[in-house]
Amino acid sequence: MGVTTVPSSDRRAAVSLFSRLRTAQGQADPFPVYEQLRARGDVSRAPWGGLLVTSFDLCDRIVRGREWLEPDKRWREQQGPGTRWNAPSSREMSSTLPALNPPDHTRVRRAAGAFDRATIERLGRTVSRVTDGLLDSLTERLRSGEADFAALVSEELPIAAIGDWLGLPAADFPRLRELTHDQVFTQELLPSASQLALSDAATAELRVYFMNLVRERRASPGDDPVSRWITTWDAMEPDRDKADEGVYFLALFVLLAALETTSTMLTTTALMLVERPEWWERLAARPELVPGFVEETLRYDAPTHVISRVASDDRTLGDVEVRKDEMVHLMVGAAHRDPARHADPDRFDPLRTPGHLAFSGGIHYCLGAPLARMEAHVMLRGLVARLPRLTLVRRPSWAPRVAFRRIQNLDVALA
Ligand code: HEM
Numbered sequence: 117m118g119v120t121t122v123p124s125s126d127r128r129a130a131v132s133l134f135s136r137l138r139t140a141q142g143q144a145d146p147f148p149v150y151e152q153l154r155a156r157g158d159v160s161r162a163p164w165g166g167l168l169v170t171s172f173d174l175c176d177r178i179v180r181g182r183e184w185l186e187p188d189k190r191w192r193e194q195q196g197p198g199t200r201w202n203a204p205s206s207r208e209m210s211s212t213l214p215a216l217n218p219p220d221h222t223r224v225r226r227a228a229g230a231f232d233r234a235t236i237e238r239l240g241r242t243v244s245r246v247t248d249g250l251l252d253s254l255t256e257r258l259r260s261g262e263a264d265f266a267a268l269v270s271e272e273l274p275i276a277a278i279g280d281w282l283g284l285p286a287a288d289f290p291r292l293r294e295l296t297h298d299q300v301f302t303q304e305l306l307p308s309a310s311q312l313a314l315s316d317a318a319t320a321e322l323r324v325y326f327m328n329l330v331r332e333r334r335a336s337p338g339d340d341p342v343s344r345w346i347t348t349w350d351a352m353e354p355d356r357d358k359a360d361e362g363v364y365f366l367a368l369f370v371l372l373a374a375l376e377t378t379s380t381m382l383t384t385t386a387l388m389l390v391e392r393p394e395w396w397e398r399l400a401a402r403p404e405l406v407p408g409f410v411e412e413t414l415r416y417d418a419p420t421h422v423i424s425r426v427a428s429d430d431r432t433l434g435d436v437e438v439r440k441d442e443m444v445h446l447m448v449g450a451a452h453r454d455p456a457r458h459a460d461p462d463r464f465d466p467l468r469t470p471g472h473l474a475f476s477g478g479i480h481y482c483l484g485a486p487l488a489r490m491e492a493h494v495m496l497r498g499l500v501a502r503l504p505r506l507t508l509v510r511r512p513s514w515a516p517r518v519a520f521r522r523i524q525n526l527d528v529a530l531a
Contacts (some may be wrong), residue, residue, distance in 0.1 A: 130156070130163045134306070134518070143514035143521075146421070147462065150450035159434040164306070166443035167436060172457035172473075174434065175423075175446040180478040184425040184444070185217045191426055191441060203312045205302035205319040211361075212369040214480055221479060227348045228366055229341070231486045239281055243491055246276040247498045255503060258530050262509045265526040266383045273491055274378035278371060281487075283340040284329075295322055296375045297522070305422050305445065305518040322371075326364045334360065342367055370484070376522060378488045380419035381410075381474075382495055383512075383523040388413050388464060389496070390508050390528055395466070400500040409466040410492040416464050418474035421449030422519035448473045449521075505531040 130153075136142040137149050150170065153160065158171035169175055178184045185191070189210040192201040200206060209215055213224055231239075250269045257263035275289045284292070298318035301311035329342060337343035345366055349359035388409070389395055399405055423446040427438045438444065452472055453461040475482035482488070506528040515522040 127163050138516045159436040170447045170450040172451040172454040175451040183428045205315040208319050211365045242280045243494045262529045270379040270382035278374040326367045330360045330363045377419040380521045383526050385413045396505045406496050412466040414474035415452045415470035415472035507531045
């Protein structure tokens with residue numbers, strides 16, 4: 117099957133769109149760029165190879181379809197030794213849950229378990245307590261002027277929640293958070309060489325940290341997921357070192373997956389609220405509207421704007437030919453504004469039933485979605501119940517990422 121060639125003018129236009137996406141302005145508002153991407157078609161060729169998908173329906177079908185695979189170890193090795201896919205951090209990620217395909221994925225996902233209702237309720241008590249403390253600090257800071265909601269609340273709550281679940285010492289939280297910010301570059305759409313180097317170093321440090329943790333829990337098991345994973349892996353894997361590695365990869369990925377994404381969701385939710393003062397009183401009076409507000413935030417500006425898959429064989433997507441092993445980038449941030457799926461998609465409307473891919477779909481559906489949602493609900497309920505209306509002091513700034521959104525500050529003051 118032949119590959120459609122891309123006219124050079126079209127390629128230049130696409131390169132220019134992605135350059136714009138990586139500017140401060142493109143990050144503050146990527147949606148006009150997505151609109152132009154969509155104008156190139158539901159499926160278009162990426163300038164660096166592979167395809168870009170902007171249609172909600174196609175993105176939804178791809179995450180659910182068995183014929184689309186994760187870029188796994190075999191695929192990464194095929195890309196060649198000098199490529200980003202074979203950087204040490206990428207090789208390390210190739211053994212984590214979201215880079216596995218069935219049957220390996222099925223086995224590891226089953227062993228990982230899920231957040232049951234009792235666990236969420238127990239973690240909910242921690243999240244409520246921590247949120248109260250963080251809102252106290254925010255209130256205190258606001259008394260003497262402006263406060264950065266992102267630093268004071270959004271960065272703190274996810275690490276407290278996941279740290280409590282995994283049983284990590286609070287003294288380690290700041291370093292783990294820093295390492296996560298660097299590590300994410302290897303999962304970005306187009307990481308630079310220096311970003312990959314940062315990610316490699318962070319990944320190496322995280323390996324030491326989590327391998328030590330696994331050894332400690334093996335020596336003195338407790339009532340925590342890492343100790344339980346050790347028991348599960350020992351039953352599946354007779355080689356102790358391999359079992360320890362399996363547990364390490366899971367603990368590592370859970371931490372990576374839980375931090376930035378959730379912080380971004382919390383900050384974006386707060387931003388949506390301060391920009392819409394009428395919703396402050398409305399949510400305070402009717403807390404049952406809180407989940408809808410959070411879901412609409414996840415649609416309107418999801419923490420993850422790109423999800424990638426590779427084709428398991430030659431096929432067509434829309435009217436574009438895709439070859440086996442070719443990568444497709446699901447432009448989820450754009451798909452969430454697809455007018456074919458959502459009426460008036462640029463309007464933030466917490467009363468719509470959104471339907472979104474913020475947590476992906478199919479077999480890789482986010483394991484931590486119940487925890488992330490619970491954190492957002494507790495934070496938002498606490499915020500509107502405890503604080504008077506806040507206003508934005510200045511526009512926030514976003515890190516120059518494409519796939520993983522990161523709001524660097526949310527400076528607010530009492531209205
Ligand atoms: C708002 C917060 C979060 C967002 C937006 C988010 C988003 C995602 C997305 C998009 C995927 C799928 C990637 C793919 O299809 O290739 C995913 C997978 C995953 N997430 Fe989350 N996540 C969030 C929070 C969390 C939390 C709190 C945890 C852990 C407790 C977590 C653990 C995981 C794991 C383990 C996977 C891999 C699942 C698999 O491949 O089977 N996530 N997440």
